[in-house]
Amino acid sequence: MSTATVESKKITLRTADNHEFEVDEAIAMEFGTVKTFFDENPDASREPIPLPNISSQYLSIIIEYCKSHLAFRVRESSSSVEDGAKAYDEELIKSLDNESLKELILAANYLNIKDMLDMLNQGVADRIKNKSVEYVRRFFGIENDYTPEEEAAVRAQNEWAFEGVDPDDD
């Protein structure tokens, strides 16, 4: 039995663009997919784990997020710690453009990081609140499959919901 302390165990992750990230096991275990893998294969050799769907740009953000939130959790729960975590999340969301936000969601979804996914999804919801239909289509890259008549008919069912919508200024 190894006498090495668990805290110093490292796990290597390899991104789609062939960068390798070495992280503490505790951080890697924040990724639901990684945790499940090691729970089911406790003896798996600690070779670099390939993450073909994720680029280094986004994995580094994810690793930072998990590191920070783990540190917040370790500290005793108090309103200042909660505020600290909230402030971190708000700063992160603010720093992301729409494209990065979506990429991070895909990555967090793939890695099954529940808290981060919840926070990112809320970030998108906050960005599309009170926005127009056209804005939402552009945001998600969705093609309009209604004919003009069909769309007018659907709109007429709830015409009042189109009042007071934020103007599209981008």
Place this chain on the structure above:
Amino acid sequence: MASLSHDIIPDILCRLCVEDLLRFRCVSKPWCSLIDGPDFIKLHLSRSLKTNTNLSLILRYGHLFSINFDSLKTVQKLKHPLDGNDEGVGTEILGSCNGLLALFNGEEKIALWNPSTRKSQMLPVTEPEFPRRYCFSQFIVYGLGYDPISDDYKLVRMVQFYGKDNDSFESEVMVYSLKTNSWRRIKDFPFYLKYKRGYGILAKNALHWVVSKKPESDTKSFVVAFDLGTEEYRVVELPDGLDEEFHMNVKALGGYLCMVANYWEVHVVDIWMMKEYGVKESWTKLLTVKEPEVISDFEFVLPLAYSKNGDKVLLNQDDYKFVWYDLKSKRVKNVRIRGAPESFEAEMFVGSLVPLNGNGAMINKKKQDDQKKQRKNNKKRLWKGLNVACAQDIGSLELFFFLAIGSLEIGKEM
């Protein structure tokens, strides 16, 4: 461009308000199917309830008003399907469940209304069976709830009237089902309703009322539940060791059943919560409001809702103002709302996409027209006179007065 997969979209959309979602039905046909689908509607509703979002306060003072629960700043007058009601009674709210309100115009019009989607449905009219022998005082209470077994919304109507003596009573219970858009009589309610007004309180898919065994000989209050799934009645056990001299009320808070004990002689109100439904030992005293330490001068307080992070409870004080009760500091803070009526009844309400049938208005129209003709007789006038009287929260002396008026009306017709 990154494309969010179809399983991620619902988790984003379920965080939006109903107005945004109704507009986004126009984004694409798949989005429209998603938003209209029963799974998404349930997801959106359960998330709102779990996170205390999409909540509003509905106030009733003749008209109906709503206040956004997150801001609690200003009041908005609501346009509802029973508007244009000229009766002095105003529109009553018979119940609130999952975003649906049951409205009553004081006569015979009842509507189910979703204020968030602005859709409504008139219910078919069903008259109570009039008792053969002549009797005074008929009381009608309602309750609105959701039956998870049949995935149906039900409106319960209980009519009670005194029997051949002051200590006996009879009741008639009808249940309306939204799915079938029809009323059905079920077995009688074997308890005596203590409050002639006030709808059934919804908790754990059951409606609750304060009752006693008899009107006169056995008046000890207790709580009875009507299970919306099984349509059975059962007694809810109350905490042990309660003093006798208090006014009992039931309310729901955060989905939990609460018992409000108003010790009016000493100006103290205890609010108990049943933390585990049906388990007597789980009754916990949630908070106590004492005059003058907590509130300097009050008659009653009723719980409405938890704050978003659960550290405070919004209380309705005297149907006149709202206060936040801080569970830790045990102190209250006033809530100032611009434009609130000087007196009101208050109800919590969640914004949801829960749909109505939409065809209820058309069904049974001929039946309703025939019934309208039938109602031009003494029977109907007597019922109306008594019904209006009983709809008010009045003491027995005033009830007697109204009954006298009722009999004067009969005298006129004969």
